[in-house]
Amino acid sequence: xxxxxxxxxxxxxxxxxxxxxxxxxxxxxxxxxxxxxxxxxxxxxxxxxxxxxxxxxxxxxxxxxxxxxxxxxxxxxxxxxxxxxxxxxxxxxxxxxxxxxxxxxxxxxxxxxxxxxxxxxxxxxxxxxxxxxxxxxxxxxxxxxxxxxxxx
Numbered sequence: 005x006x007x008x009x010x011x012x013x014x015x016x017x018x019x020x021x022x023x024x025x026x027x028x029x030x031x032x033x034x035x036x037x038x039x040x041x042x043x044x045x046x047x048x049x050x051x052x053x054x055x056x057x058x059x060x061x062x063x064x065x066x067x068x069x070x071x072x073x074x075x076x077x078x079x080x081x082x083x084x085x086x087x088x089x090x091x092x093x094x095x096x097x098x099x100x101x102x103x104x105x106x107x108x109x110x111x112x113x114x115x116x117x118x119x120x121x122x123x124x125x126x127x128x129x130x131x132x133x134x135x136x137x138x139x140x141x142x143x144x145x146x147x148x149x150x151x152x153x154x155x156x
Contacts, residue, residue: 012131018125023109026063030109035065037132040101043076044092051075052100057105094136098129098144099151106148116149 019028037048039052052075055068090101102117102125111117117125120142122145 011127015124015127015131019121019128022023022120022124027060027109031065032059033105033132035059035069036101036104036108037128037129039072039104040097040099040130043072044096044100046079047072047076048079049100053103053107056104060108060110077112094133095140095144098133098136098140099147100145101129101132102148103151111148114149117145122146 013030016028016030016033019033022028025143036056039047039056043052055072059068061063063111105125105128106113106117109121111121116122124136125145126141127143129136130138133141
Protein backbone atom coordinates (compact mmCIF):
# COMPACT_ATOMS: atom_id res chain seq x y z
CA UNK A 5 0.00 0.00 0.00
CA UNK A 6 3.07 2.25 -0.17
CA UNK A 7 2.12 3.53 -3.61
CA UNK A 8 -1.62 3.50 -3.04
CA UNK A 9 -3.61 6.71 -3.52
CA UNK A 10 -3.95 8.85 -0.42
CA UNK A 11 -6.92 7.77 1.65
CA UNK A 12 -7.16 4.22 0.28
CA UNK A 13 -5.58 2.55 3.32
CA UNK A 14 -7.93 4.35 5.71
CA UNK A 15 -11.00 3.57 3.60
CA UNK A 16 -9.95 -0.11 3.47
CA UNK A 17 -9.44 -0.07 7.23
CA UNK A 18 -12.89 1.42 7.80
CA UNK A 19 -14.50 -1.21 5.57
CA UNK A 20 -12.59 -3.95 7.37
CA UNK A 21 -13.75 -2.61 10.74
CA UNK A 22 -17.35 -2.57 9.55
CA UNK A 23 -17.39 -6.04 7.94
CA UNK A 24 -14.36 -7.96 9.17
CA UNK A 25 -11.15 -8.79 7.37
CA UNK A 26 -12.54 -11.81 5.51
CA UNK A 27 -15.29 -9.79 3.83
CA UNK A 28 -13.96 -6.25 3.83
CA UNK A 29 -10.19 -6.50 3.76
CA UNK A 30 -8.02 -4.65 1.29
CA UNK A 31 -7.56 -7.76 -0.86
CA UNK A 32 -11.33 -7.76 -1.41
CA UNK A 33 -11.26 -4.05 -2.29
CA UNK A 34 -8.43 -4.54 -4.77
CA UNK A 35 -10.22 -7.54 -6.32
CA UNK A 36 -13.47 -5.61 -6.78
CA UNK A 37 -11.67 -2.58 -8.21
CA UNK A 38 -9.75 -4.80 -10.64
CA UNK A 39 -12.92 -6.62 -11.72
CA UNK A 40 -14.73 -3.33 -12.24
CA UNK A 41 -11.88 -1.62 -14.06
CA UNK A 42 -10.68 -4.40 -16.33
CA UNK A 43 -13.26 -7.17 -16.68
CA UNK A 44 -16.61 -5.38 -16.82
CA UNK A 45 -16.97 -5.90 -20.59
CA UNK A 46 -14.84 -9.03 -20.89
CA UNK A 47 -16.47 -11.46 -18.44
CA UNK A 48 -20.19 -12.08 -18.06
CA UNK A 49 -21.71 -10.00 -15.25
CA UNK A 50 -23.23 -13.12 -13.72
CA UNK A 51 -19.84 -14.86 -13.47
CA UNK A 52 -18.24 -11.83 -11.84
CA UNK A 53 -20.99 -11.40 -9.27
CA UNK A 54 -21.33 -15.10 -8.46
CA UNK A 55 -17.57 -15.23 -7.92
CA UNK A 56 -17.75 -12.24 -5.60
CA UNK A 57 -20.50 -13.87 -3.57
CA UNK A 58 -18.32 -16.97 -3.17
CA UNK A 59 -15.30 -14.85 -2.16
CA UNK A 60 -17.43 -13.24 0.53
CA UNK A 61 -18.20 -16.68 1.92
CA UNK A 62 -15.00 -18.68 1.33
CA UNK A 63 -12.37 -15.93 1.21
CA UNK A 64 -10.61 -17.85 -1.59
CA UNK A 65 -9.68 -15.05 -3.99
CA UNK A 66 -7.29 -17.15 -6.07
CA UNK A 67 -9.85 -19.67 -7.28
CA UNK A 68 -12.44 -16.99 -8.03
CA UNK A 69 -9.96 -14.91 -10.01
CA UNK A 70 -9.14 -18.02 -12.05
CA UNK A 71 -12.84 -18.66 -12.67
CA UNK A 72 -13.55 -15.10 -13.79
CA UNK A 73 -10.49 -15.06 -16.05
CA UNK A 74 -11.60 -18.37 -17.58
CA UNK A 75 -15.05 -16.89 -18.23
CA UNK A 76 -13.43 -13.83 -19.85
CA UNK A 77 -11.30 -16.09 -22.09
CA UNK A 78 -14.38 -18.09 -23.04
CA UNK A 79 -16.24 -14.91 -23.97
CA UNK A 80 -13.29 -13.68 -25.99
CA UNK A 81 -13.06 -17.05 -27.80
CA UNK A 82 -16.76 -16.81 -28.74
CA UNK A 83 -16.26 -13.37 -30.18
CA UNK A 84 -13.08 -13.60 -32.23
CA UNK A 85 -13.36 -9.98 -33.34
CA UNK A 86 -12.69 -8.71 -29.80
CA UNK A 87 -9.26 -7.13 -29.69
CA UNK A 88 -8.81 -7.49 -25.94
CA UNK A 89 -8.82 -3.76 -25.40
CA UNK A 90 -12.56 -3.42 -24.91
CA UNK A 91 -12.90 -1.04 -22.03
CA UNK A 92 -16.22 -0.40 -20.36
CA UNK A 93 -17.37 3.16 -19.81
CA UNK A 94 -16.42 4.73 -16.50
CA UNK A 95 -20.01 4.57 -15.14
CA UNK A 96 -20.11 0.85 -16.01
CA UNK A 97 -16.76 0.28 -14.28
CA UNK A 98 -17.93 2.12 -11.17
CA UNK A 99 -21.23 0.24 -11.10
CA UNK A 100 -19.52 -3.15 -11.40
CA UNK A 101 -17.07 -2.26 -8.63
CA UNK A 102 -19.92 -1.27 -6.30
CA UNK A 103 -21.95 -4.36 -7.18
CA UNK A 104 -18.91 -6.60 -6.66
CA UNK A 105 -18.21 -5.01 -3.27
CA UNK A 106 -21.84 -5.50 -2.26
CA UNK A 107 -21.67 -9.16 -3.27
CA UNK A 108 -18.49 -9.74 -1.26
CA UNK A 109 -19.97 -7.99 1.77
CA UNK A 110 -23.27 -9.85 1.60
CA UNK A 111 -25.40 -6.78 0.88
CA UNK A 112 -28.63 -8.09 -0.62
CA UNK A 113 -29.39 -7.64 -4.29
CA UNK A 114 -32.02 -4.97 -4.80
CA UNK A 115 -31.15 -3.35 -1.47
CA UNK A 116 -29.67 0.10 -1.17
CA UNK A 117 -26.10 0.33 0.05
CA UNK A 118 -26.32 1.06 3.80
CA UNK A 119 -25.44 4.67 4.61
CA UNK A 120 -22.29 3.83 6.60
CA UNK A 121 -21.04 1.71 3.68
CA UNK A 122 -22.08 4.28 1.06
CA UNK A 123 -19.65 6.81 2.51
CA UNK A 124 -16.82 4.25 2.62
CA UNK A 125 -17.61 3.07 -0.93
CA UNK A 126 -17.46 6.67 -2.18
CA UNK A 127 -14.03 7.14 -0.59
CA UNK A 128 -12.80 3.86 -2.07
CA UNK A 129 -14.07 4.75 -5.54
CA UNK A 130 -12.43 8.19 -5.38
CA UNK A 131 -9.11 6.44 -4.70
CA UNK A 132 -9.53 3.64 -7.24
CA UNK A 133 -11.01 5.80 -10.03
CA UNK A 134 -9.41 9.21 -9.66
CA UNK A 135 -10.88 10.32 -12.98
CA UNK A 136 -14.46 9.85 -11.71
CA UNK A 137 -16.52 12.82 -10.62
CA UNK A 138 -18.43 12.94 -7.37
CA UNK A 139 -21.67 12.74 -9.33
CA UNK A 140 -20.58 9.57 -11.15
CA UNK A 141 -19.47 7.96 -7.90
CA UNK A 142 -22.69 8.91 -6.14
CA UNK A 143 -24.77 7.51 -9.02
CA UNK A 144 -22.89 4.21 -8.91
CA UNK A 145 -23.32 3.81 -5.15
CA UNK A 146 -26.93 5.03 -4.98
CA UNK A 147 -27.96 2.99 -8.03
CA UNK A 148 -27.00 -0.41 -6.62
CA UNK A 149 -30.50 -1.29 -5.42
CA UNK A 150 -32.06 -0.55 -8.80
CA UNK A 151 -29.27 -1.96 -10.92
CA UNK A 152 -28.64 -5.33 -9.37
CA UNK A 153 -30.83 -8.25 -10.24
CA UNK A 154 -30.87 -11.44 -8.23
CA UNK A 155 -28.24 -13.88 -9.41
CA UNK A 156 -27.83 -17.00 -7.31
